[in-house]
Amino acid sequence: MSSNASARNTFATPEQLSTLSTSGWNLISSSPASAPLANPPAAESEGYAAQPPSQQRLHRSFEFKDFSQAWAFMSRCALAAEKLNHHPEWSNVWNKVEIELTTHDRDGALTGLDVKLAERISVFAQEGGDRKAAAGV
Ligand SMILES: C[C@H](O)[C@H](O)[C@H]1CNC2=NC(N)=NC(=O)C2=N1
DSSP states (O other), rough: OHHHHHHTSBBOHHHHHHHHHHTTTTTEEEEOOOSSSSSSOGGGGTTOOOOOOOOEEEEEEESSSSHHHHHHHHHHHHHHHHHHHOOOOOEEEETTTEEOOGGGTTTTTTTTTHHHHHHHHHHHHHHTTOHHHHTTO
16 A cells, blocks of 8 residues: 555544644644544544544645745645645635645545645745744744
């Protein structure tokens, strides 16, 4: 199993989420819909917890000098997403970028792929001149 495939099959750990929150990522949790999950989670033998975590997302806002710097940042994120086959939900208004991460194939749980992509995005933000990271907000 490729490392990406195995990362998609493991839920993000509280420690990983805590580390991401110190670098500006916000954890958004919503209680799962009352209806049973569309695809019941795989058995524990495949590395799934007995019950999937509630619907979870990672969110972070970015602000750059101008559109050009924002677009350069988004370009690096896009290449990383393609390499991981794991893609953000994002928006851009001039110099601002909003990114949300979750794993659609795991009914909106946060998995190792969300962690991997968030870590890469954090590096690109730091290197790309994100003013929120610089300001420590
Ligand atoms: C077939 C499926 O779309 C692919 O395996 C990938 C594409 N990119 C993806 N991105 C995200 N965020 N979640 C996914 O489950 C996902 N699946």
